[in-house]
Amino acid sequence: MMTGLELYIHIPFCAKKCNYCDFLSFRTIPSVHTAYIRKLKEEIAYCAAKCEGRSVSSIYIGGGTPSVLEAELIESVMNMLFERFCVEEDAEISIECNPGSTLRHKFAAYKRCGINRLSIGLQSANNDELRTLGRIHSFEEFLKCYQGARMEGFNNINVDLINCIPGQTASTWKKTLKNIVMLKPEHISVYNLIIEPGTPFFRMNEDGLLELPDEETDEEIDEFTRSYLKQTGYERYEISNWSKPSYECRHNIGYWTEREYLGMGLGAASFFDGMRFSDTSDLQRYLELDFSDPDIEKKLHIEKKELSREEEMEEFMFLGLRMTRGISATDFLVRFKVKVESVYGDKLKKFTDLKLMEKEGYRYRLTERGMDVSNVIMSEFLLSEENDKGEISEDEK
Numbered sequence: 001m002m003t004g005l006e007l008y009i010h011i012p013f014c015a016k017k018c019n020y021c022d023f024l025s026f027r028t029i030p031s032v033h034t035a036y037i038r039k040l041k042e043e044i045a046y047c048a049a050k051c052e053g054r055s056v057s058s059i060y061i062g063g064g065t066p067s068v069l070e071a072e073l074i075e076s077v078m079n080m081l082f083e084r085f086c087v088e089e090d091a092e093i094s095i096e097c098n099p100g101s102t103l104r105h106k107f108a109a110y111k112r113c114g115i116n117r118l119s120i121g122l123q124s125a126n127n128d129e130l131r132t133l134g135r136i137h138s139f140e141e142f143l144k145c146y147q148g149a150r151m152e153g154f155n156n157i158n159v160d161l162i163n164c165i166p167g168q169t170a171s172t173w174k175k176t177l178k179n180i181v182m183l184k185p186e187h188i189s190v191y192n193l194i195i196e197p198g199t200p201f202f203r204m205n206e207d208g209l210l211e212l213p214d215e216e217t218d219e220e221i222d223e224f225t226r227s228y229l230k231q232t233g234y235e236r237y238e239i240s241n242w243s244k245p246s247y248e249c250r251h252n253i254g255y256w257t258e259r260e261y262l263g264m265g266l267g268a269a270s271f272f273d274g275m276r277f278s279d280t281s282d283l284q285r286y287l288e289l290d291f292s293d294p295d296i297e298k299k300l301h302i303e304k305k306e307l308s309r310e311e312e313m314e315e316f317m318f319l320g321l322r323m324t325r326g327i328s329a330t331d332f333l334v335r336f337k338v339k340v341e342s343v344y345g346d347k348l349k350k351f352t353d354l355k356l357m358e359k360e361g362y363r364y365r366l367t368e369r370g371m372d373v374s375n376v377i378m379s380e381f382l383l384s385e386e387n388d389k390g391e392i393s394e395d396e397k
C-alpha cells in the first residue's frame, strides 16, 4: 500500500536577509510575487498530473518567509493544491511565518484556506540578540504575532529558537526558553547557530568580530534546554525538536523516515519514485519555465539522482538516528537484506561502548550525550568514503 505523499512549497522571499542565513531566499521584491506564484501554480498543476491516485498527508509552506506574501497569494496556492491533489482530511498543513511580516488578517486567511499549523521564527526573546542576528522584529512584536495567531484559533504552533548566538550567555538563553515555555506552544525547535560560509557572520567570524559562547556556556545551554523542556512537559523526538505529546511535526517525521515528498518552487528538493532531485534555484530561469515544453522535466528538475545502495544505507542511518527513537535493526534487515551489524557493527559497538548510543530491543539510538555530538557520530556512518574527520575527541567522550 502506498503511504501518503508529502508536499513542500518554497517561497524564497524575505523582508531582509538575516546575518546567519544561507537558505535560498532573497530580499523581497513585491513586483515579482505575483509572477512567482503564477509559475508555482503551473508547477503544482504539472506535478499533480504525475501523482494521480496518491493522497497527500502533509503540506509544508516554507522559505524564505512565506508570510511576506500577500495573504491572497497564499490562499490561491492552497486552493490550487486542494483542487489538484487529493489532500487527506486530517492532513497537517503548516506555514512558516516571521513576526514583523505577519498581520492578523493573514492568520484569518490562512485558517480559511485550510492551514492548521504555524511555525513562527522567533530565534531569541532578547532584543539585543535579535539585532545581532539581523532579525527584523523585536520580542514584543513576536508576542503580538503569537497572541494574534491564538486568537484566530491556531492550536498547533511551533516556535523556532537559536542558541549559541554571539554575545549570548547561559542566563539570557534560560530567560528566552522560560519566556517561550510560559506561552505554552505545542512545539519548540532549538537549533545551534552554525556559521555558514557566504553569510555576513562567516566574514565577521573570520575577522574575529564574533564573540561566540565558549564550550562551557554551550554545555550549560544544552543541559538546561534538555532538563527544562522535559520538566515542563515537552518531549524531545528529534535532535532539535521538542513537542507536547502528539504534536510532533508529522511532515518532518516524514523526511526522517524517508517518506516520499514532492517539493515545488524555487530550489525545492524532492524524493519521489526512488529519485532525489531539486527544482532549479535560478529565479529568472524559474520564472521563464514553459510547462508545455516537452523538455520541461530537464529544465525544471536538476541534479536528478538515484541513490546507490550504500547511499541508501547511509541515509537510513543519518535520518533515523536524528530521531530519539533511533533506527530499527529489523527495518534495516527487511529493506537491505543484510543485518545492520554486518555493515555497521564496529561503529555501533564503538559508540555503544562510549555510551553515545544505546540498544534497546531491536532499536539503536543516540543517548543524550550522543545527540550533543551527533554531527561527529553521523559522519562515521558514511560508507562511500573513509573519513578521518569523524574521530571523537577525548573531550567529547
Ligand code: SF4
Pocket: 013, 014, 015, 016, 017, 018, 021, 022, 023, 025, 063, 064, 065, 098, 121
Ligand atoms: S527570515 Fe529565515 S529564511 Fe529569511 S533571511 Fe532570515 S533566516 Fe533566512
